[in-house]
Amino acid sequence: MSPALATVDVVVIGAGQGGLSAAFFLDHAGLAPGRGYVVLDSDDEPGGAWRHRWPGLVMERVNGVHDLPGYPLGAVDPRAPAREVVPAYFAEYELRLGGPVRRPVAVHEVRPAGARLLVDSSAGAFAARAVVNATGTWTKPFWPSYPGRDVFRGRQLHTADYAGPAEFVGRHVVVVGGGISAVQHLADLADLGVATTWVTRSEPVFRDDFDVEARRAAVEVVARRVAHGEPPGSVVSATGLVLTPEVAALRERGVLKRHPAFARLRPDGVQWADGSTQAADVVLWATGFRPALDHLRPLHLREPGGGILVEGTRVVREPRLHLVGYGPSASTVGASRAAREAVREVLAGR
Template sequence: MSPALSTVDVVVVGAGQGGLSAAHFLDRAGLAPGRGYVVLDADDAPGGAWRHRWPGLVMARVNGVHDLPGYPLGAVDPRAPVREVVPAYFAEYERRLGHPVRRPVAVHAVHAAGARLLVESTAGSFAARAVVNATGTWTRPFWPSYPGAGTFGGRQLHTADYAGPQEFTGQHVVVVGGGISAVQHLAELAGAGVGTTWVTRREPEFREEFDVEARRAAVEVVARRVARGEPPGSVVSATGLALTPEVAALRDRGVLKRHPPFARLTPDGVQWADGSTQRADAVLWATGFRPALDHLRPLRLREPGGGILVDGTRVVREPRLHLVGYGPSASTVGASRAAREAVREVLAGR
């Protein structure tokens, strides 16, 4: 028996910040849940990527969780784990606003099918006039390729797998990556007495102030990359690292002593080009994520530069597709704003 085919005006893929925001604006525009729009989410519960963060990441350490439209988060305990606070907030948001999120539903592919886009999923296929894609990055961790990776006798894990410092008691961990997650891992590991070595591609740039203008400038850097059809690039390359009191203390203690990239992994650690080595029990790759867009491959959206060219949120090569949380909108506040823009463009094309 062939999978069921449903006709719907708009399919929203993903129920994180961007997807829920898009659902809110579609609902406000008068589109009815079901025939007007559907939200498909691959997770089995609300919360998006937040529900998968490591237990030690508390609200005080995140860059900020922007309010979803129409229902603010309100005051929270800064010591509370993000993986508990945000999923509970998203769940309450869905309940209060009646968003019909269908889960767990994985989208396998999106094809052009005449006047509509065909969205193939584990819940059947949907013929949609427009698709708002808000799948984020968490399911696509980036693992660099290094010589000798297969010979290393210790453990290799990514930020997406990290569960806390208790796994590494009495060990030495090489943390690779120049972003906020790497610094947070180093803080947790050092605080638990775990030996660490920090490796980054470039010298870290610490910023004592990161005001609104600095944030806008960082977003503009990413926007220019996307406008050239290039991949968005890492956020930290555009923003630098905030020099909070905690980070300053880590730097003063020598925890944030930066080492350049090593040349290879060895059976018992890592080795630099000059022959120097560091014994390691584990390598923690805090090397970021890439946009989770594999299901869009049938649409052939990539530009020669490797990125996807968008005008606002509309994909230039496929105007019926809107990307929310891609490039300059890859933040909680950016995703909500992009969702509003995407819905405005979808409605204008009716």
């Protein structure tokens, strides 16, 4: 056997909410870091996608951070930046687990290798009995196709590239997207008086509350898509937007005045379906993300509908693979629960 090939029982890919939760449950089941399981993470420091959020996303604006199993986050300063609070929490959690995460490690691909799955990475290859994939979506921003995108002379950026409102003072920003990130960007830009135009494909649905029943119904919508082998789709299309006091205040100020999707981009702005135009210097695409699963292509997991069929967390086409944070588990609370389920199924198959 090549010295670059390590044999391990379980490989966990990703050290965000789902990956760290999986490590916790594996550890508590008696698997030791190293030979029993290994966590591979592409970032150079703890924190997952939270490390890359913009400075204005403070904890009181975050759409929920669920406690990692066995160690609650506790009280935090609501005005503290999420990109500082959550990575510090994750770093402490990793220490409590005994430092099972290897980083920075880029996973190139996962492919069958007889009775095992071969995980090829920048740290060498791992032959695993099972793989728990928890790679999230942050590294896979979605850029929609619009006529004129190549002729617009201003700046175009995605939520994944947004670093705060300061550079846009004195400029007009078109924010595209109907989700939570779009609303957060609009709030952030409004803090500095940046002129904005909000564009969504459909009329936003604001909810006074997002109670347990509403959450369950939203999860069920996404679960049905996944159960039919379809892409999970946008979570906000199933949940709507919660009308918090800040969001209500933004609506009162006119910041959340929604415009329908424009027909095309022009060199100096956007053009609506009726031919009217809006001058713009920047287009900020808050158009969401897709599951970061390119490294799983050699496994040929896609169904005719374009999605991946899973039962619980187990992939139907490759039962040795579990997806955590995919479809109905694509939330902080959902990822932790899915990690528990994935580990239970992995251990049952030993």
